[in-house]
Amino acid sequence: xxxxxxxxSRERVFALGPLFKEYTESLxxxxxxxxxxxxxFTKFNNxxxxxxxxxxxxxxxGFLWAQPISQFNENYLRxxxxxxxxxxxxxxxxxxxxxxxxxxGFSAVKGLVSVERAEAMKRLFKAKVEAVFISVxxxxxx
Numbered sequence: 001x002x003x004x005x006x007x008x009s010r011e012r013v014f015a016l017g018p019l020f021k022e023y024t025e026s027l028x029x030x031x032x033x034x035x036x037x038x039x040x041f042t043k044f045n046n047x048x049x050x051x052x053x054x055x056x057x058x059x060x061x062g063f064l065w066a067q068p069i070s071q072f073n074e075n076y077l078r079x080x081x082x083x084x085x086x087x088x089x090x091x092x093x094x095x096x097x098x099x100x101x102x103x104x105g106f107s108a109v110k111g112l113v114s115v116e117r118a119e120a121m122k123r124l125f126k127a128k129v130e131a132v133f134i135s136v137x138x139x140x141x142x
Contacts, residue, residue: 002054002055002061002088002089002092003055003056004053004055004092004096005052005053005054006051006100007051007052007053010041010044013037013041013044013051015060016037016040016053019053019060019062019063019083020034020036020037020040020063021034023036023083036081043067046067047068048067048068048104049066049067049068050064050065050066051063051064052064052093052097052100054092061084061085061089062082062083062089063082063083064079064081064082064096064097065080065081065082066079066080066097066109067080068106069110074107074108075105075106075107076106076107076108076109076110077100077104077106078111079094079097079109079110080111082111091124094109097109098125110130112133
């Protein structure tokens with residue numbers, strides 16, 4: 001069974017260090033200084049911050065990290081990081097974030113996703129594509 005747990009204590013963040021490292025490595029990066037863990041820990045007590053963790057068989061298997069944004073007369077929840085070892089876990093995390101945002105009076109939940117995930121988000125949640133983020137590698141001119 002999968003449980004989605006809202007982390008409300010800074011002390012519980014440290015137990016997620018291995019999961020954060022696994023996520024960072026899944027992106028092809030190394031996090032030798034625990035940058036993600038430190039970032040989550042230092043911003044944890046900011047009002048409106050959300051940390052959800054997917055738990056399966058007493059093990060953390062995914063997380064969603066989001067912060068409130070107020071700009072252009074809109075208050076929304078911005079997903080900074082989302083990681084799930086299996087597809088539907090990410091959907092469950094996102095569904096819980098939507099519930100939490102609605103309860104908190106936010107107008108929307110926003111975040112960057114891959115093109116493939118954008119199609120799924122449009123289908124599952126009636127998401128709108130507001131922008132396209134591109135990445136162009138620049139040759140290193142040695």
